[in-house]
Amino acid sequence: MEHPNTGHASTGHGLRSYLIGFVLAVVLTAIPFYVVITHALPPGRTLLVIGAAAVLQILVHLRFFLHINFTTTPKENLAAIVFTVVLIFIMVGGSFWIMFDLHQRMAV
Amino acid sequence: MSAAVTAHESEAAATHEQRAFGFWLYLMGDAVIFALLFATYVIMVNNTAGGPGGKDLFDLRNAGIETALLLVSSTTFGFASLCSRTGNRGAVIAWLLVTFVLGAGFVFLELREFAGMIAIGAGPDRSGFLSAFFTLVGTHGLHVSVGLTWILILCGQVMMKGLSVPVTSRLFRLGLFWHFLDIAWVGIFSIVYLPGLL
Numbered sequence: 001m002e003h004p005n006t007g008h009a010s011t012g013h014g015l016r017s018y019l020i021g022f023v024l025a026v027v028l029t030a031i032p033f034y035v036v037i038t039h040a041l042p043p044g045r046t047l048l049v050i051g052a053a054a055v056l057q058i059l060v061h062l063r064f065f066l067h068i069n070f071t072t073t074p075k076e077n078l079a080a081i082v083f084t085v086v087l088i089f090i091m092v093g094g095s096f097w098i099m100f101d102l103h104q105r106m107a108v
Numbered sequence: 109m110s111a112a113v114t115a116h117e118s119e120a121a122a123t124h125e126q127r128a129f130g131f132w133l134y135l136m137g138d139a140v141i142f143a144l145l146f147a148t149y150v151i152m153v154n155n156t157a158g159g160p161g162g163k164d165l166f167d168l169r170n171a172g173i174e175t176a177l178l179l180v181s182s183t184t185f186g187f188a189s190l191c192s193r194t195g196n197r198g199a200v201i202a203w204l205l206v207t208f209v210l211g212a213g214f215v216f217l218e219l220r221e222f223a224g225m226i227a228i229g230a231g232p233d234r235s236g237f238l239s240a241f242f243t244l245v246g247t248h249g250l251h252v253s254v255g256l257t258w259i260l261i262l263c264g265q266v267m268m269k270g271l272s273v274p275v276t277s278r279l280f281r282l283g284l285f286w287h288f289l290d291i292a293w294v295g296i297f298s299i300v301y302l303p304g305l306l
Binding site: 014015025026054096100 | 125133136139140144146147150151168179182183187284287291294299303305306
């Protein structure tokens with residue numbers, strides 16, 4: 001039977017893609033959990049490790065589970081991602097800016 | 109005749125593409141909702157109003173098991189997608205059911221955690237922190253529950269209709285949804301549970 005899976009699901013995303021994604025996700029989950037359980041680092045650095053592992057893991061999920069890449073993913077889907085990231089940056093960044101500024105002024 | 113069939117098939121493929129794009133836009137909108145719920149949580153995290161904070165309430169073991177269930181379920185959904193490409197109906201249904209069981213385990217653990225918190229007076233009405241926590245994590249749990257319903261419906265469709273073009277196209281969109289929910293969960297354990305237990 002012919003399948004219409006053009007777009008992201010089409011070529012070259014076999015079993016290997018899911019297994020690589022799974023292993024990388026396990027590693028990138030184990031690192032921050034380990035650091036928090038063992039208190040191996042001071043809190044500031046622990047937060048950095050958690051943040052870095054989260055960003056990397058999200059990229060792993062996008063690449064190996066959602067099969068986002070720069071060749072087979074349609075341009076408009078990539079444009080939607082970029083637009084969403086910009087939107088999130090403005091709205092979340094703006095919220096933090098306003099609320100933490102307000103917090104500081106109220107504390108004075 | 110064969111020209112008509114080809115035209116029909118390419119039309120079906122085009123519709124599939126358009127629907128995938130429309131669904132993709134919905135997911136991006138959902139990502140904005142989650143991002144703002146995360147922002148609300150981060151702003152509210154210290155507003156405990158004298159009540160319990162994350163350190164008193166969160167259980168790393170529970171969060172770890174939830175993380176594992178969701179990650180494995182994302183992978184087993186991937187196996188279902190792969191089997192649909194080779195046209196193996198039984199395997200698609202089997203992997204979907206495995207995914208369902210793992211997802212249901214996740215929702216069960218989450219509900220048990222919520223019930224435990226509410227039982228000790230740490231419900232969403234206790235403080236701004238807990239309102240933000242229940243809204244964020246509850247929204248994610250609601251998404252997973254909708255995903256579970258969708259998995260069951262699609263299992264029924266694969267059984268009754270087989271892996272027809274519309275069913276495969278729905279399976280593809282459900283896959284996008286399910287993998288997306290795992291990404292949202294990465295944000296939750298990285299922003300809510302792990303920093304809460306520092």
